[in-house]
Amino acid sequence: MIVVQQLAKHYRVHRRKPGLWSAAKAVFKREYSVVKAVDDISFEISAGERVGFLGPNGAGKTTTLKVLAGLLYPTSGQVRVAGHVPERRAVDFLRQIMLVTGQKQQLIWDLPPAETFELNRAIYDVPRDRFQRTVSELAELLELGNLVDTPTRQLSLGERMKCEIVAALVHRPQVLFLDEPTIGLDVSMQTTMRRFIREYNERYGATVLLTSHYMDDVAALCPRVIVIDHGKLTYDGGLEQLTHRIRPEKRVVFRSEPSPDPAVCKSLGRVLSHENGQVVLLVPQDEVSGTVQRLLASFDVKDLTVESAPLEEVMSELFARGKSEKTAS
């Protein structure tokens, strides 16, 4: 469904130091530098996949999504989405895709969202009965209520985001590019949105590529992740494997009464924390079962769980490695 080969997108950026002299100088002579927002990345995504596109701020995620959606011309490389070259923006291509960004909107600012839904129905030539069915389904799922009749400018960020999603799905696109789809949503609505994206993907076989800084989004939705940093692809594969690669240790969390002896705990693994009778141990993956047996034999364990490292930690370590490698080079 999506094929990206050696994609690069470079920007020419005007640089100027602050101050009056620099401002005056820039009138006569401008200094530019080239920013490699995306630098030679390749990947493929099959129809129906849900893929998380991750990276620190300024890594090139949104730029890549915009190239895939046909908004930006690549500097070099080949891109095909649903059999089309995106930058040609063929009508058949545009009818199959949608890019939803958390910060830019397609909703008409001065009118209620219902007007944008209707406008999209007309532009995408969606039969009216299918349109009404889709909108009422989505409105119910996302608990829109009478928001659709309130002028967009009077909605909160989260309310606008929900309406953006409905406007984007009126024509039932086969490829969804979601840039921070849960931004501004409260915790319960984030969960609803995740469930909704998953249902849409499963029901219509749609391909979903999403960026998010909320690792819960990624953990809940994306069996596969693509990580880019400074425009370079640094990982492409399963989320589990990524966690295993970056943090091969498991966390053994247990609570016992009386509070466990610190010396014994140290002998079982690396102690991450020890508070109020609860201990968090870091244990190599292949030693987990042995450690758990010794632990059960040593203490009166009331509660015990074995977890992978939180995704936030995995990602921040991955990004930190990228940063230190960049500094070293």
Added chain:
Amino acid sequence: MKVGPVLRALPTLFRVGFAEAVAYRAEMLVWILATTMPLVMLALWTAVARQAPIGPFGEKDFIAYFLATLIVRQLTGSWASWQLTFEIKNGVLAARLLRPLPAVLSYAVDNLSALPMRFLVSVPVAIAGLVSVGRSMLPSTAWGWVYFALAVWGGWLITFLVNIAIGTLSFFMESSNKVMDVWMAAFMVFSGYLIPVELFPSGLRKVADFLPFRYQIGLPVEIFTSRHAQDDALSLLARQWLWVVLLALLVHLLWRRGLRRFAAYGG
């Protein structure tokens, strides 16, 4: 691009565009009042002509001319250049580009949808004035009305295409609003909006004949107030539509080149 779906979409596009245009009622009213400059010119020129006619223009000619100018100005308005410049700078253009509808057409619909509101408020006044004062100056033949319709349509197209061409320059420079300001200054002088082109010195008039400004306002007004014989009107219409074709080609070229430079900032 299939024409069928676009045609089916047009009524909704116009309806939503109209709703957007009238969303801010107070602003809408101020905006309409801002285009009543021809009434000021009408008062000025008729006061001058009361003493003696100026060239071929007597008092009634000026009244008819500037009331017609008011109508034509309302019918040929476009502000796509400012819209486009804003949307390129802020990346809002992305939303238009994602839709399977040519973005230039969506700007055209935006601009045309606001015209009925302008028409409703100011044009009945002008028509009543024209009919009572200068009925004899209105076209008395079928060709006169057909040519007038063509001239208004051509005038709107020139205004709109120039707006898009200048707005598109924002792909290449940080903002093209100042270019539009320069265009508007030349428009005020050469279009016949403030002074009928017929009153220009002959040298300046020849220059005005070759520039596009006169074909935005002056020509439709001149045809509407029967200031040309059929042959002359036809020849001027041909020039006007030549400008339409040239500007359409220019827009096509600038738009294709400009899109390659679109950075879709934000989001």
